[in-house]
Amino acid sequence: MYFQDVLGNNSIKTILIKEVYSNKIPHAQLFNGAKEAGQLPMALAFVMFVFCTNRKKDDSCGRCPNCIKMLKLIHPDLHFFFPTKGAKSSSKDNFLEFQKMVQQNPYLNKDDWYQNHKINSSGGIKVRDAKIINKLINLKAYEGAYKVFILWLPETMNTITSNKLLKHLEEPSPNTLFVFITENSDTLLPTIVSRLQTKTFKQIETAEMLTYFQQKHPELEGDSIEKIIKESQNNYNGILRKISGQINEEETHNNFIDWMRLCFLAKTKKSIPDLILWCENMSKTDKNLQLEFLKISLQIIRHAFLLNYSTSIDLYPKIQHPNFNIKKFAKYLTKKNICQICRLLDNSHDYLIRYANSKILFLDLSFSLGKLLNK
Ligand SMILES: [Zn+2]
Known part of the structure; x- marks a missing residue:
């Protein structure tokens, strides 16, 4: 090199x-x-x-x-x-x-x-x-x-x-x-x-990343590369993955919204079959995508929590979905549960690297998240 x-x-x-x-x-x-x-x-x-x-x-x-x-x-x-x-x-x-x-x-x-x-x-x-x-x-x-x-x-x-x-x-x-x-x-x-x-x-600074990825991908608009860099928090491999189109942002956000809804509802027995199905589908996707999904979920939750303190925060990623209001979601994230939730997602990410059975992992994680969100 x-x-x-x-x-x-x-x-x-x-x-x-x-x-x-x-x-x-x-x-x-x-x-x-x-x-x-x-x-x-x-x-x-x-x-x-x-x-x-x-x-x-x-x-x-x-x-x-x-x-x-x-x-x-x-x-x-x-x-x-x-x-x-x-x-x-x-x-x-x-x-x-x-x-x-x-x-x-x-x-x-x-x-x-x-x-x-x-x-x-x-x-x-x-x-x-x-x-x-x-x-x-x-x-x-x-x-x-x-x-x-x-x-x-x-x-x-x-x-x-x-x-x-x-x-x-x-x-x-x-x-x-x-x-x-x-x-x-x-x-x-x-x-x-x-x-x-x-x-x-x-x-690595944003400007340097931008020049580098613009040279590598002249087919992409500068603005869209800059957006990806910010969303990936200047994380080289995150940028690479997004650029190579492995991650469909909209799909990830929709998936997050579905998941959160099912986690909230996990306390009622009626919605459990849907949650199991969601976990099953998630476990069938590529492991890289599952890991990235957990990272993005953590990012959304952290940023949503900050919204409780300042509405002027520039949020990444920006979620646009007719049935999702991030400010309303943020109300469920409090000083009492945020640390546990973040730790849970962080640990699950580590476990997922090591263990094969992601269906059980996601199921466990969903029940724990549901309990914490309903606290
Ligand atoms: Zn030489």
Whole structure:
């Protein structure tokens, strides 16, 4: 990946380039910050720049043997470690799948990786991975000047795994670099964080997103792209999904309205068959759509709650439906139930990634939501 292709966080690019040229690259760094702010693409651009033998002023050449291997993610001195499922698995066993997904989309997020790979809560970077790192660290770099270890989502390591890595972070091995990539450094062990030099990523700005997606999709109106960016709250993968037309907004909103009505009515036995049918239909849709539906539902509920405090809030998404009045709906969202409702939706989203039976999940969720809304 080239630096020029990484969206946002230009100040971090400048620092990384300066550190390479002045030969002051921190041996262990933490790329932390906002959700989907491009930590992984930045790490890929940084490593390519480190390995490039014919660097330009502010980017890699893209032509030297090191760059060519980096563009294909097959450089022998770059080692990826990321969450995998099952105690016996390791990143090395799952690399081809990871490589494919990152090449398709360097802004790969945890949800998509976990779902694609059917990883459940026991997934993570494993002790086996730490053992592999321990072995590799003693080898010489083959072709790049450094050996580089990228740990994607290091917060998924358990304490044993983390402790196995500590000594490498404390006592740097020659010509070895570590890049830890996270969106939530609070969940990392403090002993790890304190040994890393942190670079904090900011959310990618709307203007930059707009230019990028306009170039990618000249067939779309600027206004409609801007609307999608705002509705997706500058979330790269959300924008991508909407643009690729996977999500029919109107249908999602209608579905939300139906669902809320059925949740409200779930206390009367009469409407339960309809609710079961709704859950059954939802469970038959693509899992990505189910996940997106939960995200959008959460977004609508949060914004509706805010309406109770200020009517001048610019609401995204805007729902236009003859039988739905968001202000009336907002009256059912109070300080007493909003936290529980949001937590419920958030947790359900996480469970849905891990478990197959979404019909039961939606049914459970609907009854719980119904109780909270009727409180
Ligand atoms: Zn190069």
